Amino acid sequence: MFIAEDICQKLRENGKKVTPQRRLIYKALEGKTTHPTAEDIYNDVRAVIPDISLATVYKTLRELVESRFLLEIQVDGDSSRFDPRTDPHSHLKCIGFKVGTNGEYLPCGRLEDISTTYPTLHVSPEELHGYKLIGNEVMFLGYCPACQNS
Amino acid sequence: MFIAEDICQKLRENGKKVTPQRRLIYKALEGKTTHPTAEDIYNDVRAVIPDISLATVYKTLRELVESRFLLEIQVDGDSSRFDPRTDPHSHLKCIGFKVGTNGEYLPCGRLEDISTTYPTLHVSPEELHGYKLIGNEVMFLGYCPACQNS
DNA sequence: TTCGCTGCAAAGGGTTTGCATATTG
DNA sequence: CAATATGCAAACCCTTTGCAGCGAA
Numbered sequence: 001m002f003i004a005e006d007i008c009q010k011l012r013e014n015g016k017k018v019t020p021q022r023r024l025i026y027k028a029l030e031g032k033t034t035h036p037t038a039e040d041i042y043n044d045v046r047a048v049i050p051d052i053s054l055a056t057v058y059k060t061l062r063e064l065v066e067s068r069f070l071l072e073i074q075v076d077g078d079s080s081r082f083d084p085r086t087d088p089h090s091h092l093k094c095i096g097f098k099v100g101t102n103g104e105y106l107p108c109g110r111l112e113d114i115s116t117t118y119p120t121l122h123v124s125p126e127e128l129h130g131y132k133l134i135g136n137e138v139m140f141l142g143y144c145p146a147c148q149n150s
Numbered sequence: 151m152f153i154a155e156d157i158c159q160k161l162r163e164n165g166k167k168v169t170p171q172r173r174l175i176y177k178a179l180e181g182k183t184t185h186p187t188a189e190d191i192y193n194d195v196r197a198v199i200p201d202i203s204l205a206t207v208y209k210t211l212r213e214l215v216e217s218r219f220l221l222e223i224q225v226d227g228d229s230s231r232f233d234p235r236t237d238p239h240s241h242l243k244c245i246g247f248k249v250g251t252n253g254e255y256l257p258c259g260r261l262e263d264i265s266t267t268y269p270t271l272h273v274s275p276e277e278l279h280g281y282k283l284i285g286n287e288v289m290f291l292g293y294c295p296a297c298q299n300s
Numbered sequence: 301t302t303c304g305c306t307g308c309a310a311a312g313g314g315t316t317t318g319c320a321t322a323t324t325g
Numbered sequence: 326c327a328a329t330a331t332g333c334a335a336a337c338c339c340t341t342t343g344c345a346g347c348g349a350a
Contacts (some may be wrong), residue, residue: 017324017329038315053332058315074226077340079314092273092281114277118268123242123290127264131242131292138288140273142281167304167349188340203307208340227315229339 002084004030007069021045021052025060035073035081035091035111073111075139081111090114092140096147110144152234154180157219171195171202175210185223185231185241185261223261225289231261240264242290246297260294 004026008018028044029036036044042057061082064070071083075093094110121136154176158168178194179186186194192207211232214220221233225243244260271286 012325015325015328019324019330021331051332055316055333056331059317059330062316074224076224077230080227092277092279092283094281095284112277112279112281114273116273116277118271118288121268121288121290123264123266127242127262127266128292129242129262130295131244131262131290132298133242133290133292134245135292136288136290138268138271138286140271140281140283140286142278142283145280148282162350165304165350169305169349171306201307205308205341206306209305209342212341 002026002030002069002086007064010067021049021056022060024048024052025057026064029064029070029082029084032084033113035083037079037081039079041082075109075111076107078107078109083113085113088117088135090116090118090138090140092142094144094147095141096143098147108144108147110146114138114140152176152180152219152236157214160217171199171206172210174198174202175207176214179214179220179232179234182234183263185233187229187231189229191232225259225261226257228257228259233263235263238267238285240266240268240288240290242292244294244297245291246293248297258294258297260296264288264290 004023007026008023011018011022024045025041028041034040038054038057038061041061042052042054045052045057061070061072065072065082068086069084071086073081073083073091075081075091090113092112092114094108096108097105098108099105118136118138121138123131123133154173157176158173161168161172174195175191178191184190188204188207188211191211192202192204195202195207211220211222215222215232218236219234221236223231223233223241225231225241240263242262242264244258246258247255248258249255268286268288271288273281273283
């Protein structure tokens with residue numbers, strides 16, 4: 001469970017510093033299920049600290065990912081999405097398109113958490129090629145309610 | 151099945167031109183199971199046409215993907231990998247690390263085809279969030295033989 | 301001859317990095 | 326006060342684009 005204050009405490013324990021920027025980024029992530037991009041977080045935080053730098057957001061997110069407080073999800077060539085939920089779970093992605101303000105088609109990209117895991121999926125020995133299997137990730141694809149009508 | 155000459159023929163039918171560059175890129179992909187990057191293909195082709203441009207390789211790969219002769223696989227933040235096998239299948243990715251020439255650790259990234267598909271995986275109605283489910287992609291993770299010892 | 305294609309170089313988007321300054325503990 | 330963070334701008338990497346010249350049909 002991603003709790004901003006827990007992470008602040010961990011920072012102090014490790015001799016790192018709790019800055020207003022960091023705390024705000026943590027708070028912006030807390031409980032979020034929308035899988036925001038770095039840019040999304042940047043915009044959230046700017047409402048409070050207007051001249052925070054995007055680089056700071058990137059650095060802070062990178063730390064969280066490396067200390068396993070945050071999951072980084074990379075689908076297709078899109079920018080990374082971040083998920084404060086780090087227990088094993090799957091995702092469901094919308095492959096529909098929205099119409100942009102200039103009439104161009106933009107991938108919707110909505111992403112939902114799916115709690116189900118599939119620990120029993122396996123690979124036949126002859127297809128394993130000698131690999132030691134560790135796990136799997138399932139990405140479901142579909143059309144979100146908004147994209148089914150367009 | 152990805153056959154270079156078939157694709158050349160399709161080009162002609164569509165009023166496009168069969169150039170030595172294109173034909174060579176097609177041939178470089180034919181039957182390849184290593185999931186090469188654009189750079190890999192570029193290097194292959196340069197052995198024959200030393201001053202082919204990387205841009206030409208990218209443009210040609212993009213066309214193949216858009217005409218569904220080629221699958222583009224994007225895992226993590228790595229550069230795109232291309233797969234001439236376009237029937238539905240899964241992949242098995244090595245998450246180990248190699249030691250580079252300067253002693254740095256580089257993700258191995260070896261990628262294998264897995265023929266099995268999982269058309270029956272489903273999502274519970276309450277987790278569907280109203281999405282219309284189309285399919286799924288499974289990525290298996292493990293350590294390839296070379297990475298199990300390091 | 302006519303399009304379509306190539307190679308080049310420049311631009312693009314997302315992300316990271318170096319560094320001088322500012323801030324935390 | 327020392328060490329760590331910040332903001333800025335520049336650098337990076339992969340990929341795409343614009344364009345003048347070239348080559349396939």
